[in-house]
Amino acid sequence: MSTIVRLPDQKVATLPKRTFLNSEYGLKSWLLTGDHKRIAILYLISITFFFFIGGAFAALIRLELLTPQPDLMASDTYNKMFTMHGIIMVFLFLVPSVPATIGNFVIPIMVGARDLAFPKINLLSWYLYIFAGCFTLSALVLGGVDSGWTFTTPLSTHYLNTHVVTAGLGVFIAGFSSIFTGLNFIVTIHRMRAPGMTWFRLPLFCWSHYAASILMVLGTPVLAISLVLVILERTIGIGVFDPAKGGDPILFQHLFWFYSHPAVYIMILPGMGVISEVISTFSRKRVFGYTAVAFSSVAIALFGFFVWAHHMLIMGISNYSALVFSLLTMLVAVPSAIKIFNWAATLYKGSITFETPMLYAFGFMGLFTIGGMTGVFLGSLGMDIQLTETYFIVAHFHFVMVGGMLMAFLAGVHFWWPKMTGRMYPEGLSKLAALVTFIGFILTFFPQFIVGYLGMPRRYHAYPPEFQVLNVLSTAGATVLGIGYLLPMLYLTWSLKYGAIAGENPWQATGLEWQIQSPPLTENFTVTPIVDYEAYDYEWLANKTKHEVTTVG
Amino acid sequence: MHIISPVLWEFLIRWLTNFALFPPEASTVAPQTDALYLFLVFISVIGCGIVTLLVVGFSIMFRHDRNPEATQIEGSTLLEATWTLIPLVLFMVVFVWGAVLYFRIYNPPKNAMNIYVVGKQWMWKAEHPGGQHEINGLHIPTGRPIQLTMISQDVFHSFSIPAFRVKREVIPGRYTTVWFEATQPGTYHLFCTQYCGTKHSAMIGDIVVLKPEAYEAWIESSTSGTSLAQNGERIFAALGCNACHNGNPDSRGPSLANVYGSKLQLTNGSLITADDAFLRDTILNPSMHVTQGFAPIMPTYQGQVSEEGLIDLVEYIKGLHSNDRIQQTLNTTQVSPAQSGTTASKVPGTVNQ
Amino acid sequence: MDSHATAIEPADVHESHEHPAYLRHHFETPEQQKEASAFGMWLFLLTEIMFFGGLFAAYLIYRNWYYPAFVAGSNTLKISLGTVNTGVLIGSSFTMAMGVWCAEMRKKSGLVLCLLLTMALGLVFLGVKYFEYKEKFELHHVPGADFSIEKFIHPDDPAKNPPLGPDMAAKTQVYFSLYFAMTGMHALHMIIGISILVFLVVRARQGAYINGYVQPIEYFGLYWHFVDIVWIFLFPLLYLINRHPGR
């Protein structure tokens, strides 16, 4: 199978002498750095750590569900497991995953800037993230928390004696970390673009991050205030959500989901940005309908604020309200459909190669389509009655979050790995890992759709025996999936030392980040680039390469 | 086959015997939900099929080996409009269909038989109008619409019967309702689907659907002696409600005979229908619902009556069509013969302070 | 939440005429830096709007539900103190605006004076708030185990404040929950603001911010005005719900 990968001659190639990695040495130069690339690396290490912690909880949950009886752990332990799994995966992995690592690394380079607009705030954001992680872990060490990641009142405020406050503070701080990331991206994309880099020359990766950042900046504070009120209610005893004092517990859910629904777009939009880059690069073609894809990101962000109550359709909100929110939910599904079809159309008359990021991107397209379609099931009022709060919904959001976002994250990590480290990962092994992940994923979560329609409720520690077969399949799949995630961890670490030298532009991609050395210099560009070509202009790239060859020759 | 693995073998057997894609269809609404589900599955399969077909097809047709040079295409407004509008139309169909179904499931018919359900950590308590109590179970007849009026004593719960395709959140401090009409006799799962604390997964029960005659037999055999309304009458007397709500011309409270279902003019100007939720709320928060022409003097009974007691009172007031008995108890100021043996303070449903 | 302190912290001072000393390495021009940081500050204020937005939503809902309790609760607040505090805070906003102007005009003494005045007025506001809170503690009007509804069932002068039924009186706890949450969050912002002011005053006395690099002062001003705006809404919503007893 042919490939577009073009590596420098390995016999003579070396890593560049001066890079952001070796400009300074010592722990202090990392912990006090203002360099967006170093902060991205710090983020990459820390979110990988939390991903594997969250993954360990998932493994224990699946192991418990292997049998219908509650035999591996006590029910309150189980409740703590899924709570920690949820909190860690949502707030400490999914929300910062692509933006804080890949976004942090490549957005300033993509727009042609030397750094993000506020390097110190960027570093602060990482420290807040670490604080948040410490709070969450301390809640775990102190004895755990079993409120579920949704902190539903009055359960979380009055009926639990676990460490809800500690975990709540962790989430609160993580929220501010993501606000600062988002704020930085918006300002950078607005104000730091290089000369000639117009809005419609921006890579779609920037557009989707821009949309996600808007959601981060405007949505997260509402989560913050709702958690503050929960914490005050637990500690002082104010009565905003307490039904015994006249408060309305549903109000908490309104405020919580006002953030947490847009949060799923915060999680998925950056992933969509990665997919746009990858698909375009490996089909050697401009993304089909660039403007439509760009604006569909913004449309998702805008509509994302209008649909939150679809999480509460059976929870006693008024019928009329349910009707409106369901209608708007149907509308928000359309931009996602547009994106999927546009990516598919990008392949048409392309010149497609199947490198690892492309395989992950194909996986994303398939799984996200299923995840998105099942979202329509849940947004449809009458169907939601049967499906909500069952394993169907668990399967749905794992298809979107894991099948979508994690696939996109891995696609992105593989795609930009040569740029970040200057070295290639082993191609054969990584293709195997992509395949294993895909198969493991389908095996884990597809049975959950069926068991969900059969009625198995989520967050159940024990379940009726007739659901066992599907649960065993799911656990088996989770094992495969676990291997699929460990593999990249191992070979990527290996490649840091033994990987082939990647050179500037192994993928022959058009983004500005591919026109500079890898790993980049601390200041990214020695001279401010002047952009005179559209995004994904492969003819420009071909001309440039030809020109270089002729001048050298 | 045992050569491979006995575990695997057993697994295969179980798979083949237990494999199901749908829960049993045991209510009138179940086939309707399944129809929508099948429609959704159908369009999902078509949608995913198209995407897969495009991705796989293009991957084969335009792979680098066959098509070394890509042809740049800007986009096509016509095509994009197509794949904007077609999903939009489909989603609108789904929306309308789903909304119709939602209103069918959540709007009980007028003639429905009412059963009360109280959810608490971690059990379900069902109360039939005749006074039959059930824990983690519910006996119902086929062929008759049943309405559940539900409330939680502590946290959010959710009452779910997958075989009937109904589910409704059970909320603290507020009645919610759901209705269904069972079609197939049998025993079905009852789940609490909203995470409610440590023993969430133990908050399950059995829905026993009986033929009407079997149901009558069950009702007869499991009566507890007093109906909800009778118990409500006792609480009514024990709390001294009859001192004001007695229908006398000079009484300080409005007469409660035939109040259920009527429209009331409140002092704050609003016109409200006296339903279950209203009756419960006026007992707990009287000064928010003062009827026109009366002074806001009624004390609150918050903390003095349990949710079950409130249900008894509501059921009693619902069935109250004349004030005769109230006035009788008032005049004699005596415990009626039916209640001899129980003193007022020990009436079940009231909370001793 | 006090991160803007980091944002507006000035760069190391070293003299240079081509590039102003405060220009960070990754910006091309001072204008770009100025626009970027102003934009960033505004985005931060947007998050603050949404932060208080949740509280305002809760307020509107419960005010609709428990109107008599909200009236009774708000009538226990001293309107005179509220008005004075509003005036004080508007005054501090004014001195802050003057401070920014002084910095732009490169008047050192004026800048220091304005900042000090702003700080003083801010402290006056907090002082008044302290006495208001203290009174609430003494009356057992602070939500929690100690909360007492006695004063609402049996008011001191029933002619002015009609008594509430015990059930509605209990709902005053919702009012006071919101009162303390909203004014408490506001006071917290004031305290953070005053701490930053202390830092700014010290730097201003050393002669900073009058060399054309006024952004720390300007952005702190934005923050301070935002806190003022929140109070402009809190005042009528909490103090002036209905001052016509008996209606």
Added chain:
Amino acid sequence: MTYLLIFGALLVGTALTVGAAFVDLGHFNPVVAILIACIKAVLVILFFMHVFYSSRLMKLTVAAGFFTFLVLITMTLSDYLSRAWGLW
């Protein structure tokens, strides 16, 4: 000077709010109070916070913030207000 003018206007606004609160306007009392508060806030934003003199981007940003704020308030209230219409 503008700042002094605005300062005066804000003080007058405060006095007006307090005054209006003691005049019985029925349902319009809260409306008047909020209206005055909005005017005051707009004055502060436009002049003390210099938005009046700022670029279009800045104006748009402020507007976006208030828009989202209104979305939060109105969409939440839409549930609470319409609960009374139906059976639930």
